[in-house]
Every structure is written in C-alpha cells, then in structure tokens.
Amino acid sequence: MSATTARGLAGLALAAVLAAVSVPGAMATEKQPPQSRGEMALSFAPVVKRTAPAVVNIYTKKVVVRQAVSPMMNDPFFRRFFGDEFAGRMGMPQKRIQNSLGSGVIVRADGIILTNNHVIKDADQITVVLSDRREAEAKVVGVDERTDLAVLKLVEPLGNLPVLEFSDSDQLEVGDLVLAIGNPFGVGQTVTSGIVSALARTSVGISDFRSFIQTDAAINPGNSGGALVTAEGKLAGINTAIYSRDGGNVGIGFAIPANMVRTTLNGILETGKAVHPWLGASGQPVDQEVAASLGLDRPGGVLINHVVAGSPAARAGLQSGDVILSFNGKDLSDVQALRYLVASSESGRPARLGVLREGRLRDVEIVMVQAPENPSRDVTEVDGRTPLTGTRLANLNPALAEELGMDYQGPQVVLMAVNRNGFAAQLGFEPGDILVAINGTKVGSVKEAIGLLQGPPRSQWLVSVIRDGQVMNIRVG
Incomplete structure (x- = not known):
C-alpha cells in the first residue's frame, strides 16, 4: 500500500512527503524523506486550505490616559509669576487609543478561540477577523499568565466556524515538517513552513512552564497566538515568541505545545481558571557531579529533596533521595521538564514514573490531582x-x-x-x-x-x- 493511499485524499499532496511508507509484512513503519524529484515538488496547499480558515486575526484597542505636560511648567519665569499650582493645571489628562494585533485559533464551533495572554492583556475591545473577512467582537473567558494563554469567545456566535483539531504534541519529533499560520506585522494571514528544530526547550524564560517547541518556520510580530500546524493538519502548538536581536525573524521561534494548551483550555472552560495537576514534590536537577555519586552514566532527572505530606507524590510512595528519571516514558532533562509534563497531564489519570532508589530502577504509578486550597489564603x-x-x-x-x-x-x-x-x-x-x-x-x-x-x-x-x-x-x- 503506498503512502498516498494510507494518508487518504485529504492529505494527498503533503502525505507523499511525510507519510510512513508501508512495507508488506513489516512490523513497523518509519518516517521517510522525499524519495524523488516529484515528491519534493509536492505542495502544502491541501493542508493550508483545511487549516488556515481556523486561524484568525485579533485586533485590540486600549484606552490609555496620560497626564499631558505643558512646556510652560518647565519655565521658571512662568512659575514665578503664576505659581506652581496654576502651572500644574496646565497639564490636562489626555486619552489616546493604543492598538495592537495578533493571531488566534478557533478550537470549538461555538466560537471558542485561543491566543496568547500578552496579545489581549488589558484590552478594552477585542475584534476577531476571520479569513473570509467576517468580523465579530470577542470577550475574555479566562487567562493563564503562567502559560501565556488566553481563551476568548465570540460575543455573537457566527455560523459555519472552521475548527482546528488538537494533535498529541508529545508525538512530535525533531525534523517533522510544520506550518506557522498567523498575521505577521498586520499584513494579513500568512503561512510559513519549516521543521521542528528542537523539543522541550526549557531555557526560554517566556512562561512558568518552560517546555517549548522550537521551529525555524518564520514567526514575526503579529504571529503571536497563531497556529503551529502539523503535516496532518492538526494543532501542534500556539506560536508565542521568537528569538531576535532586532525584532525580526532569524529562524528561532517558539510555540506552546498542544498538550499544555489543551489542559489549560479545559481548566478555564470548566472552572473559569487554569487548573494544572499537582505532584506535591520538589527537587533539583541531577548534574554531572550528582549523577556520578548516584552511579548514573550521565546527568538527567530530578533528585527529590522534599515530599509534601498527603500529596499525590506521598501517596505514591515517593521519598526524599529518589531520582525521577522519566515521566510516562519520557526522559527528564531537568526540573522544568518535569514541571511541564506534570502540568500538561490530566488530573485524575494515572501517570508512570521511572524512579531510581538506592541503585534500583522501579516503576511508580501516581495519580495527580488539583492542588488543594488548604490552609485558606487569608489574603x-x-x-x-x-x-x-x-x-x-x-x-x-x-x-x-x-x-x-x-x-x-x-x-x-x-x-x-x-x-x-x-x-x-x-x-x-x-x-x-x-x-x-x-x-x-x-x-x-x-x-x-x-x-x-x-x-x-x-x-x-x-x-x-x-x-x-x-x-x-x-x-x-
């Protein structure tokens, strides 16, 4: 069976580039690079046609009030004859409208849209413009500053809204082809292509949960809140930042993984705020020196130094001195990687930890829950x-x-x-x-x-x- 047949008509052109080649009798398939000049000439158009309509432009307005300063206030001659109080009255408050732009992604047919929190922060008015030029006002349902995500909803729902389906971002691999769709510099909807350059980037100080998809697909100002799309036409992540010396694209962009986005969205829609699972343990990264003392052949993992009594970690039997090496089969590079995997998982569902204790590797099942409000905050x-x-x-x-x-x-x-x-x-x-x-x-x-x-x-x-x-x-x- 050919790769084109396996992917089906919806992804006909692009599938020949990316799809696993099925070999009769083979037990597994692997991703293959283009095999011929014809495959290299194939187009992204089928994927773009299916996904781009679900990516919207977002325009915000904010009223900024500032105290106008009269030049006379700095004139000693004026102050001498009229006094400081009168001079102060010369500085009347002025209002101006501050406009900004960004992008968003429709994820539900009833008008639920995802974008970055920094795109709509403090906005007095939010206008959403669809790819077919329809416009509608939107309101904020909830935000999560820790992930830099915001959930919007159209004030008056529009019919026939296109929706972008979530992918399992944990299945992404470095080298996978991706598309970035958004509204850079306000020029209108734009599509750029590239590959996944790196996964689980934890040194990017954009949000508290630092585990970003890095891509070389061109991302510029205005792309924030737009979609990073897989070759199969699903949402891989929300574009959120670029690394740049002058504000322009240099081939290093970052997106919030879809699994984190989904968890944040569900929490906001169900409770009005973002709800992330709680592990109830803290620790430190395992560097070369610590790894050597533990008999590990390389650095990696998290050395637990505190377990909260009654927490999911305590109920699972974790102890100080344990080293968590993996989470649901994924190796941990540092503390930030663990925090991300915990926060992007689902409360109430079991997870598997690979734990090293006293030189022995063991599997530990843990069921994480929402962090409790005990004791009361008493702000x-x-x-x-x-x-x-x-x-x-x-x-x-x-x-x-x-x-x-x-x-x-x-x-x-x-x-x-x-x-x-x-x-x-x-x-x-x-x-x-x-x-x-x-x-x-x-x-x-x-x-x-x-x-x-x-x-x-x-x-x-x-x-x-x-x-x-x-x-x-x-x-x-």
Whole structure:
C-alpha cells in the first residue's frame, strides 16, 4: 500500500512527503524523506486550505490616559509669576487609543478561540477577523499568565466556524515538517513552513512552564497566538515568541505545545481558571557531579529533596533521595521538564514514573490531582506604621504555590504583592518573599503576622524573610 493511499485524499499532496511508507509484512513503519524529484515538488496547499480558515486575526484597542505636560511648567519665569499650582493645571489628562494585533485559533464551533495572554492583556475591545473577512467582537473567558494563554469567545456566535483539531504534541519529533499560520506585522494571514528544530526547550524564560517547541518556520510580530500546524493538519502548538536581536525573524521561534494548551483550555472552560495537576514534590536537577555519586552514566532527572505530606507524590510512595528519571516514558532533562509534563497531564489519570532508589530502577504509578486550597489564603493588606506596610500577605498553600510558580514546603506566609510606593518597597521587600520571623518570633500564618505587627509601637524592627533560598534580615530603626 503506498503512502498516498494510507494518508487518504485529504492529505494527498503533503502525505507523499511525510507519510510512513508501508512495507508488506513489516512490523513497523518509519518516517521517510522525499524519495524523488516529484515528491519534493509536492505542495502544502491541501493542508493550508483545511487549516488556515481556523486561524484568525485579533485586533485590540486600549484606552490609555496620560497626564499631558505643558512646556510652560518647565519655565521658571512662568512659575514665578503664576505659581506652581496654576502651572500644574496646565497639564490636562489626555486619552489616546493604543492598538495592537495578533493571531488566534478557533478550537470549538461555538466560537471558542485561543491566543496568547500578552496579545489581549488589558484590552478594552477585542475584534476577531476571520479569513473570509467576517468580523465579530470577542470577550475574555479566562487567562493563564503562567502559560501565556488566553481563551476568548465570540460575543455573537457566527455560523459555519472552521475548527482546528488538537494533535498529541508529545508525538512530535525533531525534523517533522510544520506550518506557522498567523498575521505577521498586520499584513494579513500568512503561512510559513519549516521543521521542528528542537523539543522541550526549557531555557526560554517566556512562561512558568518552560517546555517549548522550537521551529525555524518564520514567526514575526503579529504571529503571536497563531497556529503551529502539523503535516496532518492538526494543532501542534500556539506560536508565542521568537528569538531576535532586532525584532525580526532569524529562524528561532517558539510555540506552546498542544498538550499544555489543551489542559489549560479545559481548566478555564470548566472552572473559569487554569487548573494544572499537582505532584506535591520538589527537587533539583541531577548534574554531572550528582549523577556520578548516584552511579548514573550521565546527568538527567530530578533528585527529590522534599515530599509534601498527603500529596499525590506521598501517596505514591515517593521519598526524599529518589531520582525521577522519566515521566510516562519520557526522559527528564531537568526540573522544568518535569514541571511541564506534570502540568500538561490530566488530573485524575494515572501517570508512570521511572524512579531510581538506592541503585534500583522501579516503576511508580501516581495519580495527580488539583492542588488543594488548604490552609485558606487569608489574603490581608498591611497598613499602619510597620515595616511591612504596603504589602499584601497570604498563607501559602499548594494551590497558591502553583499559581506563583513556587515550591510548596508546608504552611508559610508569602508577600503576594508590594506597593512600589509603600514603605516596605523602600526597605527592599519584594513579591514572593517568604516571611519567616518578626522580631525573632517565628511566623506561621497571616493571623500570627498581623498580631505581631499590630502590637505596641516600636522604634526598632527585625523582619526575616527567605528569598531565592537565602534568609535575609531587614532591620528598621
């Protein structure tokens, strides 16, 4: 049976380039490069015709208010005769409309669209333009800043909406052909082609879950939120960023894998927010030195140094000192790879971990769940005359730790926010600091912290926090 017949008429032209060649009697098939000049001359057009209509252009508007500054305010002569108060009134607030553009992907026939969070962030108006030039307003259903994804829905559903089907992005291989579809520089819908250059890129600091598909398909400003499409015409990922020195394409683009996109979409549609599974264990990468001490022939995996009591990891029997080498058969290169695979899996479904313990390799089955909200967050603004005035405190629980991208080590108090103009910011406190003690008294909850801060007036304070694993003592007075 030929490759063209195996793929069917829908992918006739492109299938001859990519499809596995079936050999009678063979037990397995392998992907083959083009075998003839005729195969190399085949077209992407059938795949583009099927997928491009589901990729939309997104235009946003945001009203920006700024204080206009009159040139007279800088004139000492003017200030001398009219005074500073009158000069200040010369600077009247002005409004202007800030426009931006991006791309999106229709994933449900009822008008659900995926894009990047940074495309629609703070927008006052979102307009979606389809490839057939139909337009509609859209509203935000939910966003996930940690993955830089946003879910939109058309305010008034349009009929006959094309939909792009998800692929299993875990099945992608380096060298697979892909298409990038979007609206670069606002010139209109554009299709570029390339290959998967790399998988599981974890050193790209675009989002908290760093495991991106790298491609050399041309991606430019305006492509953000558009589709990276497989040769079979399915969604491989959402284009999100490029590596560039001048803002233009240099052949290094990144896409959020479809499996992560699907998990985020389902969570937002079901609960109104992104819901990612929770492992309940934290650790460190296995470098060359650690690998040698464990008897491993090469670096890789995650050395567990803390397991949360009652967590999925604890119920599965994981222990400190275990090394997780694989997740559902996929080798782990570092901690970020583990975080991605956990976050992109489905809650309630079992996963298999390859674990090294005391020199022996064993399989561990684990069922992950949504991170619990226990203890309650008890978010509290700090006011009055204290070193922490201008901060927002919260009890750190597993769910909040997941949202903040922090490892959960047990109940702690975290500085969720710090007013940049407040007293705490001037003293050097930062969001994400873990509050350890106030004046030598350990702090285990927001209630305890507020009790210590609202005590008798003091002329001297000593506040201890943990930042980047290091204890910092901040003295006042």
